[in-house]
Amino acid sequence: MSETTTGAGNAPRVRARLVDVAELSGVTKSVVSRVLNNDPTLRARPETRERVLEAARELGYRPHAGARALSVARTGTFAFLIPDLTNSVYAVILRGAIRRARELGYVVLIAEDASHAPAGAEEYSELVDAGRVDGLLVASARPESPLVAALVEHPDSVAHVFVNREVPGSRRNVTVDIRGASRLAVEYLASFGHERIGIISGPPDLQPAVARTEGFKSKMADLGLAGDLVAAGDFDEQGGFEAAHELLSRAPEVTALYVSTFGQAVGVLAAAREAGRVVPDDLSVICYDDVPVANYLNPALTTVSMPLNALGVAAVDALMEQVGGAPAASVAIEDHFAVVPRKSVAAPPAS
Amino acid sequence: MSETTTGAGNAPRVRARLVDVAELSGVTKSVVSRVLNNDPTLRARPETRERVLEAARELGYRPHAGARALSVARTGTFAFLIPDLTNSVYAVILRGAIRRARELGYVVLIAEDASHAPAGAEEYSELVDAGRVDGLLVASARPESPLVAALVEHPDSVAHVFVNREVPGSRRNVTVDIRGASRLAVEYLASFGHERIGIISGPPDLQPAVARTEGFKSKMADLGLAGDLVAAGDFDEQGGFEAAHELLSRAPEVTALYVSTFGQAVGVLAAAREAGRVVPDDLSVICYDDVPVANYLNPALTTVSMPLNALGVAAVDALMEQVGGAPAASVAIEDHFAVVPRKSVAAPPAS
DNA sequence: CGGGGTTGCGCAACCGATATTTCAAAGATT
DNA sequence: AATCTTTGAAATATCGGTTGCGCAACCCCG
Numbered sequence: 001m002s003e004t005t006t007g008a009g010n011a012p013r014v015r016a017r018l019v020d021v022a023e024l025s026g027v028t029k030s031v032v033s034r035v036l037n038n039d040p041t042l043r044a045r046p047e048t049r050e051r052v053l054e055a056a057r058e059l060g061y062r063p064h065a066g067a068r069a070l071s072v073a074r075t076g077t078f079a080f081l082i083p084d085l086t087n088s089v090y091a092v093i094l095r096g097a098i099r100r101a102r103e104l105g106y107v108v109l110i111a112e113d114a115s116h117a118p119a120g121a122e123e124y125s126e127l128v129d130a131g132r133v134d135g136l137l138v139a140s141a142r143p144e145s146p147l148v149a150a151l152v153e154h155p156d157s158v159a160h161v162f163v164n165r166e167v168p169g170s171r172r173n174v175t176v177d178i179r180g181a182s183r184l185a186v187e188y189l190a191s192f193g194h195e196r197i198g199i200i201s202g203p204p205d206l207q208p209a210v211a212r213t214e215g216f217k218s219k220m221a222d223l224g225l226a227g228d229l230v231a232a233g234d235f236d237e238q239g240g241f242e243a244a245h246e247l248l249s250r251a252p253e254v255t256a257l258y259v260s261t262f263g264q265a266v267g268v269l270a271a272a273r274e275a276g277r278v279v280p281d282d283l284s285v286i287c288y289d290d291v292p293v294a295n296y297l298n299p300a301l302t303t304v305s306m307p308l309n310a311l312g313v314a315a316v317d318a319l320m321e322q323v324g325g326a327p328a329a330s331v332a333i334e335d336h337f338a339v340v341p342r343k344s345v346a347a348p349p350a351s
Numbered sequence: 352m353s354e355t356t357t358g359a360g361n362a363p364r365v366r367a368r369l370v371d372v373a374e375l376s377g378v379t380k381s382v383v384s385r386v387l388n389n390d391p392t393l394r395a396r397p398e399t400r401e402r403v404l405e406a407a408r409e410l411g412y413r414p415h416a417g418a419r420a421l422s423v424a425r426t427g428t429f430a431f432l433i434p435d436l437t438n439s440v441y442a443v444i445l446r447g448a449i450r451r452a453r454e455l456g457y458v459v460l461i462a463e464d465a466s467h468a469p470a471g472a473e474e475y476s477e478l479v480d481a482g483r484v485d486g487l488l489v490a491s492a493r494p495e496s497p498l499v500a501a502l503v504e505h506p507d508s509v510a511h512v513f514v515n516r517e518v519p520g521s522r523r524n525v526t527v528d529i530r531g532a533s534r535l536a537v538e539y540l541a542s543f544g545h546e547r548i549g550i551i552s553g554p555p556d557l558q559p560a561v562a563r564t565e566g567f568k569s570k571m572a573d574l575g576l577a578g579d580l581v582a583a584g585d586f587d588e589q590g591g592f593e594a595a596h597e598l599l600s601r602a603p604e605v606t607a608l609y610v611s612t613f614g615q616a617v618g619v620l621a622a623a624r625e626a627g628r629v630v631p632d633d634l635s636v637i638c639y640d641d642v643p644v645a646n647y648l649n650p651a652l653t654t655v656s657m658p659l660n661a662l663g664v665a666a667v668d669a670l671m672e673q674v675g676g677a678p679a680a681s682v683a684i685e686d687h688f689a690v691v692p693r694k695s696v697a698a699p700p701a702s
Numbered sequence: 703c704g705g706g707g708t709t710g711c712g713c714a715a716c717c718g719a720t721a722t723t724t725c726a727a728a729g730a731t732t
Numbered sequence: 733a734a735t736c737t738t739t740g741a742a743a744t745a746t747c748g749g750t751t752g753c754g755c756a757a758c759c760c761c762g
């Protein structure tokens with residue numbers, strides 16, 4: 001609308017600078033800057049403010065990010081270190097983070113710290129050293145990465161939060177309640193009458209894996225059931241397949257499985273087929289984390305959904321507080337998880 | 352290594368600036384800058400160069416990105432506009448792009464332009480106007496987004512490429528050979544003896560959808576087969592389910608389906624089950640794009656894999672050329688696709 | 703009518719780099 | 733010995749903002 005009034009419309013505009021706005025409104029750039037930033041120390045006539053605002057609007061003025069960063073020593077940028085982009089769990093967290101960041105005037109750039117591309121940590125310090133970012137969102141699942149170690153040792157060197165990970169010794173963990181969700185999953189299975197419940201866990205050196213196992217065992221204990229049916233595998237299809245294969249042959253009496261990730265669950269389903277067990281008649285399966293495709297597996301997979309989007313939001317909020325100078329504090333998102341019932345859980349076989 | 356020689360080791364370092372390096376090496380900052388940037392117009396004694404280099408190393412000097420951006424009018428940043436972060440297709444492209452960008456000294460920031468968050472386009476122009484980015488990677492699937500229209504009309508206003516999308520009227524499309532891959536899929540099905548082959552296509556206003564259909568029809572024609580079994584649905588599970596449901600009831604004689612996306616294929620499998628058709632005995636299914644989980648569906652899904660990583664790499668390379676001043680040119684990745692045979696394709700039923 | 707206190711805004715220094723210009727000292731030339 | 737070139741590096745302007753301070757003009761008051 002206002003663009004057309006300039007007559008320039010959608011012509012290949014050149015960037016308008018502060019001085020351009022100043023010239024057009026007949027004041028100096030310092031006044032323009034203060035008006036646009038609502039500097040309370042500035043005394044200006046309302047009509048002057050209005051002229052400035054109007055000129056800025058007319059020119060489509062936007063402060064140059066680099067110049068501003070230079071001045072105020074703030075970039076308006078966060079970096080997100082992610083272990084695996086193709087894992088939709090992280091994608092959802094990232095989405096929540098990006099949106100929240102945008103609401104706060106921040107943008108986020110991505111680095112991947114996959115096991116096959118271990119450059120992530122180094123890249124991070126490059127970003128920090130180059131003054132490119134104001135803070136780090138670290139979702140790396142790799143234990144004892146040099147980056148994590150450095151951050152734990154010098155927590156104040158740069159604003160940061162660990163996302164979906166409880167790093168020992170850090171007061172900057174933003175997490176969901178994995179244990180609570182795991183307890184809920186077990187409770188759900190038990191409500192169908194299952195007693196011999198097993199867990200497909202993850203690599204024991206990964207904290208999220210042990211949290212699931214802890215939740216599992218604690219709820220089993222509360223129910224007076226034996227929590228000894230544990231098998232560990234990688235957090236992917238292959239890992240789930242292998243762990244389930246092993247557990248099903250070691251303890252064929254198991255009637256229900258709590259699985260740590262969706263990827264694993266897909267593998268578990270394959271292993272169950274291979275073992276000649278039909279889900280859910282001969283074996284019930286529930287997994288941590290809900291993804292859309294779960295609804296279309298055969299059978300449709302019962303899951304417990306986690307507030308991953310909220311996790312991303314909370315992570316950015318926590319980071320913003322640090323940037324704003326507030327003391328660091330871990331955040332745990334306690335609820336907002338729920339089992340989404342589908343077709344992979346039923347009562348145990350009569351036998 | 353060199354860090355420990357400073358004695359500061361891993362202490363909470365403060366950023367070293369150009370002047371710090373200058374002071375330490377006993378020259379002025381202009382000399383330091385030119386030495387570090389290999390300015391050919393600078394004449395300096397080798398020993399002076401060495402002193403500067405050593406000082407920079409010792410201080411762990413890294414130029415401040417904002418300051419440099421201000422000076423050279425380049426940010427070292429690209430932005431990637433992505434329609435759906437949770438879609439692993441885009442994740443793989445993004446991964447390739449990020450890695451390549453990093454090799455070239457660039458970082459990439461993400462914006463999501465989902466249908467449920469249509470702010471993406473606006474965010475983009477904010478990024479450009481604020482001088483935050485040197486170029487745009489546009490993978491938005493949304494047809495006629497205002498951003499796309501603006502870029503097509505003023506192609507030189509900002510460096511950009513369209514990724515995995517053939518935008519009419521643009522010379523900046525970086526694509527894979529969807530038609531060729533589609534032809535390959537059809538050929539593969541035909542090699543099993545299928546003649547009544549159908550396609551589950553996508554929204555007709557999305558260019559990638561029509562490309563698949565075109566490839567399908569052209570190969571069917573080449574084979575002397577009728578290419579009339581077409582059903583369209585959204586590119587997700589739901590869309591695949593609905594389209595397949597419709598096609599299977601409309602044309603029950605179909606013996607094989609070429610499906611446009613993995614998400615759709617999952618829905619197609621569900622629809623087949625619902626229709627009482629067992630895959631692959633009563634119905635063969637192959638889909639465009641390979642993802643790890645395809646191997647664990649029931650049955651394991653035969654797919655045609657695409658060079659998505661290479662696509663991301665090529666997109667960044669094309670963008671870099673534009674930034675470097677080269678004339679824009681579309682790029683098509685012609686081969687590197689292949690069918691990965693699994694369990695969802697077999698010979699048509701004898702009947 | 704002159705002095706003190708606002709009101710409203712301009713001046714100029716910085717932020718940390720890059721790039722062009724200037725200049726002192728050393729060596730070559732006559 | 734006096735001038736002309738080179739060599740090597742210092743000065744300085746600039747990029748586009750932010751921010752502390754200064755300073756007129758205006759007001760009110762005695």
